[in-house]
Amino acid sequence: MSTKPFRPDVDAPEYKGKYAPYDIIREGTIAVIVVGLLVVLLATLFGSPDERAITIKTWSNANPIDFATTALGEMNGSTITAQYGGPYNTAAPGQNLGPLKLAQWAGVTIPVNTVRDFVINPLSSVPNDPDLKLALAQWKGANSAQQTSWVSNYSKGAAKMTWSHGLINVPATNVGPVPTIINKLTQMARSGALDQALVTGSGFYTTNYTKPLLFVADGTYLANLAQKQHLLGSQWGMMNETGSYPGQAWLWLYTFWYQVTPFSTSSNADVQVSALMGLLSLLLLLLPLIPGLRSIPRKVKVYRLIWREHYSA
Amino acid sequence: MSTTEIERQWTTRLRKRAAGKLPPEKLLPDTQPAYVSSWIYVFGVTTLAALSLVILTGFILSIRGPQWWHSSSIGHFVNSMHLWSVEIFFFAMIVHLWGKFFMAAWRGGRTATWMTGVVTFLASVGAAFTGYVSQTNFDSQWISTQAKDGINATGAGSIFNVLNLGQMLMWHIVLLPLAAVLLTAVHVLLVRIKGVVPPFEEKTGATK
Numbered sequence: 001m002s003t004k005p006f007r008p009d010v011d012a013p014e015y016k017g018k019y020a021p022y023d024i025i026r027e028g029t030i031a032v033i034v035v036g037l038l039v040v041l042l043a044t045l046f047g048s049p050d051e052r053a054i055t056i057k058t059w060s061n062a063n064p065i066d067f068a069t070t071a072l073g074e075m076n077g078s079t080i081t082a083q084y085g086g087p088y089n090t091a092a093p094g095q096n097l098g099p100l101k102l103a104q105w106a107g108v109t110i111p112v113n114t115v116r117d118f119v120i121n122p123l124s125s126v127p128n129d130p131d132l133k134l135a136l137a138q139w140k141g142a143n144s145a146q147q148t149s150w151v152s153n154y155s156k157g158a159a160k161m162t163w164s165h166g167l168i169n170v171p172a173t174n175v176g177p178v179p180t181i182i183n184k185l186t187q188m189a190r191s192g193a194l195d196q197a198l199v200t201g202s203g204f205y206t207t208n209y210t211k212p213l214l215f216v217a218d219g220t221y222l223a224n225l226a227q228k229q230h231l232l233g234s235q236w237g238m239m240n241e242t243g244s245y246p247g248q249a250w251l252w253l254y255t256f257w258y259q260v261t262p263f264s265t266s267s268n269a270d271v272q273v274s275a276l277m278g279l280l281s282l283l284l285l286l287l288p289l290i291p292g293l294r295s296i297p298r299k300v301k302v303y304r305l306i307w308r309e310h311y312s313a
Numbered sequence: 314m315s316t317t318e319i320e321r322q323w324t325t326r327l328r329k330r331a332a333g334k335l336p337p338e339k340l341l342p343d344t345q346p347a348y349v350s351s352w353i354y355v356f357g358v359t360t361l362a363a364l365s366l367v368i369l370t371g372f373i374l375s376i377r378g379p380q381w382w383h384s385s386s387i388g389h390f391v392n393s394m395h396l397w398s399v400e401i402f403f404f405a406m407i408v409h410l411w412g413k414f415f416m417a418a419w420r421g422g423r424t425a426t427w428m429t430g431v432v433t434f435l436a437s438v439g440a441a442f443t444g445y446v447s448q449t450n451f452d453s454q455w456i457s458t459q460a461k462d463g464i465n466a467t468g469a470g471s472i473f474n475v476l477n478l479g480q481m482l483m484w485h486i487v488l489l490p491l492a493a494v495l496l497t498a499v500h501v502l503l504v505r506i507k508g509v510v511p512p513f514e515e516k517t518g519a520t521k
Contacts (some may be wrong), residue, residue: 008514009420012422013511013513017346018346020344020346020347020349022345023343025341027358028358035362036362036366042401043396048395048396048397049450049452050392050448051452053450054451086470103466106469107471206479207480210474213454214458216454216458222455231459233459241452250403250438268466270467274464274467285431288419298417303512306353306416311515
C-alpha cells in the first residue's frame, strides 16, 4: 500500500497534542460586548461625516458662469458626458484593454443625449413663458446643421461670458435662440426647478439620479469643492471621505495604482487598474493552489511568532 | 412506512450527512487544540462581532429610511456606529486574513475555507462601496461620479449604475449583505468542520 508524500504547503500534520477548555459562546458574547463598546466610544468621540449634497440650484447660484458654460458644453458636445461613450452614448469608443473594447462591447444601456436630456427636455417642461416657447420652437424647427452653427457661433464668444443683472451675456452674433436657451436654463437652475426636472423626466417616482449627477460632474463646482476636501483622484480620492475620517482605507491598493506610472499617465488607466486588481484578487483567491506563492508562509516563518508557545513547549 | 423508505428520504439523508460532517461537539466545541493560543485568533471573532454590529446598526437605519440620519441626531449617531463598526470589521478582517496567510491556513483540506474567506472580503468591499454611494450626501455624489469611470471602463457600468441611488441602495442593503452573511456562515461552518489549522510540523522536515 503506497501513501502520498507529505506536502508541507498543502497538507497539515495530524495534531496529537493537548486540548484546552474553550467556551465559544462566552468568547463570542465578550467579543460583541467589547466591539460594541468600542463602536459606541468611537461614534461618540468622532461621529461620522455628513456634508450636505450640492444641488444644481446651489451650483448655479454660487457660480452662474460655470453653470452656463457647462450647459453650453452640453450643447456643443464638449463636456465629459457628451464625449463619454458607453454606457451613455456612442461619442467615444471608451477605454480598451489591449484588443478588448469592453465598454464599447457592453453598448449604450443608459442613453444620455446631453442636448435633449440636460437642456431641451427640461426647458420644455417650463409653463407660461412665451419667449422660451418661441426659442424652443425655433430650435426644434431648425435642422442639425443650423443648430450646430448657432451653438458654434455662441461658443466662440463664451470665453468672454459675463453675468450681470441676472443674465448671462456672451458677445456673439448669428446665434439664433441659444442665448435665450442658456439664460432660461440658468434661471431654471437657480430656481431649483432643473434639479426636479432632471429626476422626474421619466415619471413621478424615481430613485435614479444618473442625469443630475452627470450634469453636476461636468461642471467645475463639484470638483473644486472635492479638491478642498482632498478628494480628487490625485489626492487618493476614491478611498477618502470628507473630513478627517479613515474612509475606505481598504481600497488603498486600488487607489495606489492611479498614483504611479504607467497608470497615472495612461488614457486607459481605469480599465487597466480594474484588470490588475481583478488579477490580484484572483491570485489571492487561488493562492492555496499556486506553487511557490503558497510556500511563502512556511519560508518567511512568521508562523513561529504566531505559534511561539507551541514551538517553545 | 418501512425503515428503508425512511432511510431513503432526502431529509433523512441530509440530516445524517450534516450530523456526520458537523456533530454538535464540532459545531459548538468545548475544547480546542492547545496551539490555538495566540492574539491573532482574536481577529476572527472580532470580525464576526463587528459584522453583527454592522448588520444591527444597518437594520436600525433601515427602519426610518435612507435619509433619516441627515435630520435626526439619533439617526446620525446610529450612522456613526454603522461607520465605525464597518471600520473595525475591515481592520479585523484584514488582520485575520494576513494571520491566516502566514499560518498557511489552507493546509489540510482547508482550501474552501480560505476561498470563502477571500470571497467574503471582496463581497464586503462591494457592500461598503455601495454604502458610501448611497449616503445621499456630498460624499456619495463625489464618490459615485468618480467611481463610475472605473466601472464603466470594464463594461460593468452597463448593468451596475453607481449613479442610480435605488439600484445601489438595493445592492447595499439586500444583495451584498446577504452574500457577505451567507459566505461568512459557510466560512465559519467550514472552520468548525475542518478545525483550526495545526502548526507546521518542523520535526518531520516540513520546514527547512
